[in-house]
Amino acid sequence: MKLSSERILTTHVGSLPRSAPVCELLIAKEKAQPYDKETFERTMREEVAAVVKRQVEIGIDIVSDGETAKIGYSTYMQERLTGFGGHVDRKPATDLADYPDLRKKLAVIMGPQEFNRASCIGPVEVKNLEPLQRDLVNFGAALRGSKAAEGFLNAASPGVVTAFQLNKYYKSHEDYVGAVAAAMKVEYEAIVRAGFVLQVDCPDFAMARHTGYQDLSEPEFLTRTQQNVEALNAALADIPADRVRMHICWGNYEGPHDHDIDLAKVLPMILRAKPQAIAFEAANPRHDHEWVVWKEAKLPDDKVLIPGVLDTCTNYVEHPDLVAQRLGRYADIVGRERVLAGTDCGFGTFAGYGKVDPAVAYKKLKALVEGAAIASKKLWRRSPR
Numbered sequence: 001m002k003l004s005s006e007r008i009l010t011t012h013v014g015s016l017p018r019s020a021p022v023c024e025l026l027i028a029k030e031k032a033q034p035y036d037k038e039t040f041e042r043t044m045r046e047e048v049a050a051v052v053k054r055q056v057e058i059g060i061d062i063v064s065d066g067e068t069a070k071i072g073y074s075t076y077m078q079e080r081l082t083g084f085g086g087h088v089d090r091k092p093a094t095d096l097a098d099y100p101d102l103r104k105k106l107a108v109i110m111g112p113q114e115f116n117r118a119s120c121i122g123p124v125e126v127k128n129l130e131p132l133q134r135d136l137v138n139f140g141a142a143l144r145g146s147k148a149a150e151g152f153l154n155a156a157s158p159g160v161v162t163a164f165q166l167n168k169y170y171k172s173h174e175d176y177v178g179a180v181a182a183a184m185k186v187e188y189e190a191i192v193r194a195g196f197v198l199q200v201d202c203p204d205f206a207m208a209r210h211t212g213y214q215d216l217s218e219p220e221f222l223t224r225t226q227q228n229v230e231a232l233n234a235a236l237a238d239i240p241a242d243r244v245r246m247h248i249c250w251g252n253y254e255g256p257h258d259h260d261i262d263l264a265k266v267l268p269m270i271l272r273a274k275p276q277a278i279a280f281e282a283a284n285p286r287h288d289h290e291w292v293v294w295k296e297a298k299l300p301d302d303k304v305l306i307p308g309v310l311d312t313c314t315n316y317v318e319h320p321d322l323v324a325q326r327l328g329r330y331a332d333i334v335g336r337e338r339v340l341a342g343t344d345c346g347f348g349t350f351a352g353y354g355k356v357d358p359a360v361a362y363k364k365l366k367a368l369v370e371g372a373a374i375a376s377k378k379l380w381r382r383s384p385r
Contacts, residue, residue: 001197001242001276002062002150003304007376008327008341009061010369011306013247013279014154014199015073015346016055016066017358022047026351027114030071044069045138052142052151058362059369061149062197062340065139069131072115072350073201074156074164080131081183083124084165087116093251094210094259106253111353119168124179126186136194152197152245155187158235159204159228163212174227181231188235192243199279200236200246204228205270207251209261218261225266229273236274245277245306246270250287252345254313254355257286263293271300281344282307282326283318291329305330308344310368315360323371324378336379341372 002009018026021043028035051066070076078084096103135153143151158181162173170176191198204212205228209221216224236244248270250260263280270278281287294305309326310318323341330339347361348354356364 001245001304003337005337007380008331008336008339008372009149010341010372011060011062011152012064012343012365012368013308013312013346014064014067014152014201015348016051016064017348017354017356017361018066018068018351019047022068023352026069026071030114030116041134044134045141048138049142052139052146052148054362055365056146056148058366060365062152063143063148064152064154064199065135065142067154067346067348069135069138070351073154073346074160075115075117077156077161077184078116078118078165080126080128080187081124082127083120083122083169083179084118085121086119088119088166090117091211091214093253093255094214095256099256102255106255110253110355113350113353115350117164119166120162120170120176121168123169124176124183126183129186132187132190136190136196139196140194150197152199153191154199154201155184155191157200157202157204157228157246158184158231159208159225160201162228163204163208173224177228177231178234181235185235188239192239198239198244200232200244200275202228202232202246202273203249203251205248205266206261206263207249210259211251218265221261222265222269225269229269233272233274241274241276241302244275245279245304246273246275247279247345249281249345250284252312252349257284260286263287263290267293267297271297271303276302277304277306277340279306279342280308282330283309283311283344284313291333294330295333299334303334304338304340305334306340306342308342309371310343310364312343312345312347313355315356317360317363318367318371320367320370320374323368324374327372327375328378331375331379341368341375343368
């Protein structure tokens with residue numbers, strides 16, 4: 001995992017806004033509608049190259065493929081693994097349940113969720129490695145010759161798969177998440193073997209408390225989180241910790257978020273997870289204050305923090321000085337060399353879905369780069385921690 005002893009490097013959570021042609025193709029494929037496969041492959045290849053180029057031009061150091069060819073970060077595996085089928089309507093998040101008018105407004109602003117929300121109805125096993133190989137090849141080609149410091153690719157955690165695709169087959173959650181972990185292990189290892197950093201997306205450790213696992217009591221949720229951590233660690237058993245980062249969030253939508261579980265309650269389990277780096281929400285108004293939790297926690301000496309210093313739910317463009325201030329908080333906690341500048345979440349978690357205008361998303365990322373530069377100048381004037 002690329003770190004720097006000279007400045008704070010910049011990155012983001014992974015997904016970026018997809019173009020209209022990409023969304024049209026992904027949605028047609030998701031809905032089993034006719035589409036030209038040759039056009040699909042060419043479009044994805046060209047779009048990944050363009051997305052990587054744009055990140056590098058802005059000044060992002062550690063770039064992704066924008067999750068371009070995925071319909072969504074938590075459901076894309078349905079074409080890669082067996083055992084999923086049907087469709088189940090999602091319950092409203094707990095904080096939105098009492099606000100039907102707000103839910104309607106958000107649906108209009110953010111766009112429709114076109115993805116299929118399947119259930120687990122059979123054994124989960126690897127079915128189709130072609131989409132993974134396409135992602136690896138396209139991203140590798142886009143990175144070659146670029147000035148990016150490093151590349152990372154996203155993959156769904158075992159827990160987030162189970163939180164989005166309800167279990168209707170396995171006798172227990174442990175059996176279900178264990179099967180998913182064994183199947184996803186293949187993808188995790190392939191990403192690292194191809195030379196990329198693996199980012200495992202783990203909103204099940206926080207967001208799922210008021211979404212997919214909302215029917216559990218808090219003690220039951222914490223038990224399930226521990227099971228998910230154990231499953232994740234099993235899937236990562238053969239990958240060095242310094243080749244993996246994980247992302248934690250409470251849901252990439254503009255709602256009250258007054259039912260979010262506190263970071264302090266889940267952080268002990270998050271710290272037991274193997275990945276060296278932790279990307280987390282640190283800018284949204286419900287969790288901005290929790291830098292104090294990180295400060296008071298007993299963090300392992302090797303953990304790297306990737307605080308979200310940009311909100312991904314609004315079209316406000318953060319001032320670079322604010323970005324620098326936020327980064328400074330975390331540099332004071334773990335040292336300047338163990339902090340990367342990140343975003344709260346992705347700008348395109350599902351194809352065609354999201355509130356932030358694509359042009360504004362890249363303007364926000366430019367502010368991230370500028371803010372990291374300001375923070376670096378201030379931090380490197382001081383004596384090392």
